[in-house]
Structures are given as C-alpha cells and as structure tokens.
Amino acid sequence: MPSALENSVYGLLSTPVLHTAVEHGVFTSLIEDGPATAPRLAERLDVDQDTLERMLLVLTSLGVVERAAGGEYSLTSDAVPFLDRRNSRYLGGFIKHLTLETRGRLDRLDTYLSEGKPATEASPFDDVYRDAESLRDFMRAMWDLSFGVSQELAALAGMAGTKHLVDVGGATGPFAVAALLTDPALRATVFDMPAVGPLVGEDAEARPVADRLGFVGGDFFADELPQGDCLAFGYILSDWDDDTCVTLLQKAYRACRAPGRVLIMDRLFEDDRTGPLATAAMNLVMHIEMAGKHRTAAEFIALLERAGFGDCEVRRASGEKHVVIGHKRQS
C-alpha cells in the first residue's frame, strides 16, 4: 500500500492513541522520568502492560516514540516540544479537543455530504459555552494551539511602536500575552465573551505582564470593539463566512486609531489550494464545527480591502499560523 494511503487508512487510530497516551502521562513520564521499557513504564504509570505496549508500538510506527536496542522507549526529538507539557508548543489540549469534541461531530460529514449543511441561527460557540468545563477545555486548547507560535507571530508583526493591542476573540490571551512579553511598552486588551474573563491571566506565562493586560467582555456581533492602534484576529475569521468577516473587519476599521493596522493570524491555503494538510483538515473541521473556512492569502486581502484597509502584506511564519496585515492610514 502506498504510505499516503496507509496513513489515511490507519490514521483512525493515531489521534485517539496519542490522546490516551497524553491523558495517562506516557509522554510526561518518558520525558521527565526518562526512557523506559514497556513493563517499567506500565509499573510507573500503574497501567495495563499489554495495552500500553500495543500503544507504544503504534506510536513507534508513527515516529512519535522510538525503541532502543535494550527495549527502552523514548520520544523522538522532533516530537518532544509538542508533547512536553512544560513547553510552549505543547499540543495536549488541542489533541484532547480533536479527540473528545471533533471526533464526536465527524458523523455530520455523511449528512452534510448527502443533504448539505443545514442552515441554523445558533452560534457554533453555543456548544463550547455549554458548561464551565467545556469552556475551560476549549480555552486550554486555544492556549496550547496559539501561545507557542505567538512569539514568532508578534515578532513577524513587529509590535514596536504599537501602543494598544486589541485581541478580538483573544480567548485567555495567548497572542496578547506573547506580544506583551516581546514589547515592554505595549498595553493589550483581550475582547471576548464575558464568561472568558475570569480565565484570563490564569496561565503562568501571563503573570509577569498582568498589569498591562486588560479584558473587555462582549459580543463582537452585538457590540462595537474596544479602540486601539492594532486589532488582532487570531483564528477568528476562519470561523465565519465572508460577509460576516467583512462585518467584523469593518468594526475593526472603526475601532482602529490611524495610523494603525489589523492583524489576521490564521492558517493559509497555498494559492492553488493543494495543501498544506493541516489547513485542508481544519478547513473540514471549520465546516462541521464552525460556520467558516480556511482561505488563501489573496482571499484574506480581498476581505481586508472590502472593509477599507489598504497596503496589505503577508508575513509567513515557520508553522501553520501566518500573519496578514491591513493598514489604516488616516481617520
């Protein structure tokens, strides 16, 4: 079987195995307590050895862990930053979201394919906000997905000279906190649903910048946005259709002091939409979980121009989240 097809067929197992290993501390133990054989690791974690060994064999085949001649398992060096809970690139929360939330909604694919996606007035975020635990898990997933890449994004955007960042739908502040850490003169306001407020500043990384980090609770459809000279949309516009994005960007234009700018930070499709895989996969997730889609850089620029922004630029990062900038030159 070609390896691309093999990965597609057996990919069904990959995410749940990763998630179960994360939840039972397999990676944490291999990183923090050191390499171990399957029996030794089973003893450390107090789990069933046979099940653990079968999971480790899958993870070895996937290239997430490797086994030394003596039978000791360890993480491959490429995987360590993403599975070490102390690392800013840790993906445990995002893997949990994919496994516990996205996987349960994948059945919709069949109906959507046969009958089309039903029209609904409900917000896709109603599910996220259904109870305190779901909200906390979603915010954890957003932090894990965004904080690690945000220092690079803030450097790419160039925050020096910016006075007041407004992070629209900023969750618990992964981008705002990273930007504040890179620029001591900056102030930032996270604008998000009121229920998010009590969780902002809880992450250890936010503590050193707490005096410059504010929160305004509101609904970006019903309310105007707080004013600033830089308004950021991280993984926001991919949740919504084009007309809704233009409405949000027009609000940002009104809230933006000139000279100022808006930052769209999102996945980008290649111009011919042949990849990357993460963007194509999450484009499908946006369809079944949200009301949006992923776009090319040119499509984002067209939205920015419809809202009044000009001199648009694209700055590509080393990872999956990039920056598209639109400027507001005069009031």
Ligand SMILES: C[S@@+](CC[C@H](N)C(=O)[O-])C[C@H]1O[C@@H](n2cnc3c(N)ncnc32)[C@H](O)[C@@H]1O
């Ligand atoms: C996909 S998350 C993005 C979080 C963060 N900006 C990032 O880059 O990781 C979308 C965010 O939009 C917020 N949101 C959704 N609907 C909103 C609304 N009507 N008003 C304000 N915030 C909203 C959610 O609470 C959530 O924090």
